[in-house]
Amino acid sequence: MELKLLLMPLIGLFIGWGTNVLAVKMLFRPHRPLHILGINFQGILPKRRTEIARKIAETVQDELLSIHEITRIFERFDIKEHIDTAIEELVRNKLKNRILEKIPMLAPMVESLLPKIQPAIVEELYLQAVQIKKAMIEQIHDEVDIAEIVVEKLDLYDLNEFESLILKVAQKELRHIEVLGAVLGFAIGSIQALIIYYL
Incomplete structure (x- = not known):
């Protein structure tokens, strides 16, 4: 049980970081629309x-x-x-x-x-x-x-x-978004672990 409680903040950290990395990548990718199950996916900047x-x-x-x-x-x-x-x-x-x-x-x-x-x-x-x-x-x-x-x-x-130009200007800020996702994920995982522990 204690191992699960310790893993929850780490799992939250990776989920938060991973989703924000994916979100940043999806600003630029895919360049051309992808049609998956009737839904169109394309990066915001290319679109x-x-x-x-x-x-x-x-x-x-x-x-x-x-x-x-x-x-x-x-x-x-x-x-x-x-x-x-x-x-x-x-x-x-x-x-x-x-x-x-x-x-x-x-x-x-x-x-x-x-x-x-x-x-x-x-x-x-x-x-x-x-x-x-x-x-x-x-x-x-x-x-x-x-x-x-x-x-x-x-x-x-x-x-x-165009992507390189935007990244050159906003690289630091985009990296902060990714790190913020990890911090928020860790915080949420910690809160969940505390709730489970005290319930």
């Missing part, structure tokens, strides 16, 4: 993959990385310095060299004019670049759908890769 991918994508878009955040970063980029450097390169080196190659006599005039026209060119190109940047931001808002990009990427994963 609801599209819906899960859509929910992950919506969460990424709404909570983690919205298109507004991306364009706000893009808006902060200072392009004036880049334009200034590019114009400096263009005017000082390329334009000056081409003019002087064709008409060497204009060297003194080119040297005196370049410092005067360069700031005007930089300012005009900067204003044009700001307009282009605004148009690009509007186009990004209209045409880029973060959720759709994430769904497309997740759809590219086959079921084994």
